[in-house]
Amino acid sequence: MSYLPCELHCHTVHSDGDFQVKELQEAAKQDHLALIALTDHNTVSGHSELDEEIVPFIKGIEWTTYFGHMLVLGAKEFIDWRNAKPDNIDEKIKEIKSKGGIVGVAHPYQIGSPVCTGGRWEFRVKDWRNIDYMEIWHEDLTSLSSENKKSLELWTSLLDKGYKIAAAYGRDWHRPETSGHYGCTYIDIEGETTSEQAIRGIRMGKTVVSSGAKFFFRLHRHGNTYMIGDTVRKGNYTFSFFTDLHSRKKDAGEEAITYKTIKVVTNGSKTVLETRYNERHVMLRLEKGHWYRAELWGSVDGENMPLAITSPIYCE
Secondary structure, three states: OOEEEEEEEEOOOOOOOOOOHHHHHHHHHHOOOOEEEEOOEOOOOOHHHOOOOOOOEEEEEEEEEOOEEEEEEOOOOOOOOOOOOOOOHHHHHHHHHHOOOEEEEOOOEOOOOOOOOOOEOOOOOOOHHHOOEEEEEEOOOOOOOHHHHHHHHHHHHHHHOOOOOEEEEEOOEOOOOOOOOOOEEEEEOOOOOOHHHHHHHHHOOOEEEEOOOEEEEEEEEOOEEEEOOOEEOOEEEEEEEEEEOOOOHHHOOOOOEEEEEEEEEEHHHEEEEEEEOOOOEEEEEEOOOEEEEEEEEEEEOOEEEEEEEEOOEEEO
């Protein structure tokens, strides 16, 4: 188990970014990211320029339509996005899955027209089981924007309905920024850092969105250990938290950040446990039909907000 910082939403000059492909990879290397996904708008033309020697990568594309933006990672063949409509998106997703790809909802509550035509999610998904992940945080994290709050609420509502969707952060990286506070998606990558292992981690729901700190948990019961994304039986479990506040401290902005508590949250965003931020072990009873995620809370310039949110573990 090795949660590594990744960026799954990047653009270059092959669409509307300023980076050359290798410049993007060099920037990611300098930022100590373990892996990136190249997701230019509606094109894969930059894939041939990617260099594994600089930083590992996933070949992707951002389907950019009038009805929403969808991130497609790891598909072995090009799937035509041009006929994607609100009512046929399930069929298009099945086609992606048949080619080995995974799909993510990009910035579902981004401002749409006239600022970003199609940037808000309006696809009418019939079966959310086919969605692998969702960007619950997007772009600069100086403050928790209304966009991010709504995305978190949407994701939570889908978890409440029984859908197992991983959380992701999207920097939507287009160019070198000289200021701002940007997060990452930590992915549990087993063994070598490769596209296949990163996609496996996302598909299995082993992700954490974070403003910087590395934060995750494990469950222990009767000599067995369970990870984020796993499904367990009801009963009493010991939560073991791992919290490294210095993991990406260099990427913090100029805000005054104070870490305060860890919350365990379940259906309906109900907090069922709250303890100090540096707690290592707590006991909690898990109930059937519930999901449980951990959140690292603190304040940014005096405003209380989550600073890291894990994908859930499920109790069935």
